[in-house]
Amino acid sequence: MSMVHMRARNRLSATFVKTAPVGKHCDGAGLWLVKREDGGAQWVLRTTVHGRRREMGLGGYPDVSLAHAREAGDRWRAVAKSGRDPVKEREKEAKAARREDISLSVITQDAFEARMAELKGDGKAGRWMSPLENHVLPKLGKVPVTDLDQRDIRDTLAPLWHTKAETARKALNRLSIVLRHAAALGLDVDLQATEKAKALLGKSRHVAKHIPAMPWQDVPDFYASLSEQTPSHLALRLLILTGARSAPLRTLHLDQIDGDVWTIPGEAMKGRKGATEDFRVPLSSEALHVIDAARPFARNGFLFANSRKGVISDMTLSQLMKRRELQARPHGFRTSLRTWLAEATDAPHEVAEAMLAHLTDSNVVRAYRRTDYLDQRRELAERWANHVSGSCK
Structure with missing residues (x-):
């Protein structure tokens, strides 16, 4: 039985291959010797992958001997058996080999x-x-x-x-x-x-360096010093008043303002992990006054356009503070506002966090809560604007 099985696989002999007549000769298990009219001969392997017949050449005889053709046949049959296409696998290998440098x-x-x-x-x-x-x-x-x-x-x-x-x-x-x-x-x-x-x-011991923030008590003096009617001065004023991040503020489009509410599109809300919803920012009367002052500079609907095209850069605002030899940076005004909320108001934690668009609860809790505390934030925004601009009510 085993001899019959062996013959079913290795039917050809080295002697026969040397003098084989023109035609196709089966060695078994899909390996064929194809002898051409011109005397040349080629090894071909037939396999089936996912029900589809594949044929691949294994090289010419006598360059590839019977023994080598059988070795190659075994290798590519195993590839086909595992469900991979031997022709494509060989192409991948050749492509990798062609790269002299795979550094x-x-x-x-x-x-x-x-x-x-x-x-x-x-x-x-x-x-x-x-x-x-x-x-x-x-x-x-x-x-x-x-x-x-x-x-x-x-x-x-x-x-x-x-x-x-x-x-x-x-x-x-x-x-x-x-x-x-x-x-x-x-x-x-x-x-x-x-x-x-x-x-x-392992776990990183790195402690994040916080962006230097201006103490909230010093913000009114700095705000008063932003007295020029320029896009950078007006943008910094609005940044301080709203507690917004620099990117959504610099790219503020007039379409986003409706009455005393500025709606930041969800995709611009960097830092709100897992959140894609828009975020509403209440605008104090002082903030609306700043927006009106900036309108003459608007271009293509962007409130803070730069002198060339596009909007003013983050660097423009940072450099302004650097030139004044201040340690604090624009992003730090969010911390100034958050500290003021904690130290000078009795705003509940979740309302204070919402002022900075920080997420305090899980998605599930937020889904049930269905509020962004806009009315409470509107009142706090007005009080912050009064502190910042030196107005008293």
Whole structure:
């Protein structure tokens, strides 16, 4: 029985192959020798993948001997048996082999170029690449991606892990994307390497540095000093009055204002994890006065347009404070407002947090609550504006 079975697989002999007549000769298990009229001969393997017939050439005879053709046949049959297409698998291998260089730096550049279209401004500024260029590629750039493991990554990022946590986190994230890109190219990489490295690095001891904030008692003097009718002075005034983040404020569009409410679109609400809903900001009479003063500068509906095109930059507002030799920065006014709310008012915690668009509850609790405390916030916004502008009521 076993001899019959063997013959069903290895029907041809080396002697027969040498003098085989023109035609197709079956060695068994899908391996064929195809002898041509011109005397040449070719090995062909027939397999079935997901019910579809596949044929692949295994090379010519005598360059590929009967023994080598059988070895190759065994290998590609196993691939087909596992449900993968042997022809495509071989193409992937050839593509990987054609890359003289499969170093991390080459594959990183390849991954970056493949993602450029999705990166918007990040691509142009090179910010996507900088965590890798500055901290990973100098040490690991020459390592073939197929050799990269969690210990390499751990050793490279360990110096940053407790000091520059955000940079290290970004580097790990980018590295994971590069490894997935390498896998898509058919390279045999460890897709779990970054997760394993994270486990080896442990919990970060990094303490976030807070943006310097101006004490709320000093805000009125600074506010009074913003006396010029310029987009930057008026934008900083409105930033202080509303407690908004810089990006939604700088890109404020007149369509977003309805009466005394400014509605920030959900997609502009950075920092509101898991939230996509719009956020309503009550505008005090002082804030409405600032908006009216800025209207003559509006262009294409944007209230704080810059002198060229687009809107004023974050840097413009920061530089204004830097030039005055202040430690505080624009984002810090959110802290000034939050501290004032805690120390100078009896606003409930959830209302005070809502003033800064901070989420205090789970999605479920918020869904049931169905309120953004607009009326309470309107009253507090008016009181903050009175404090800031020196008005008393």
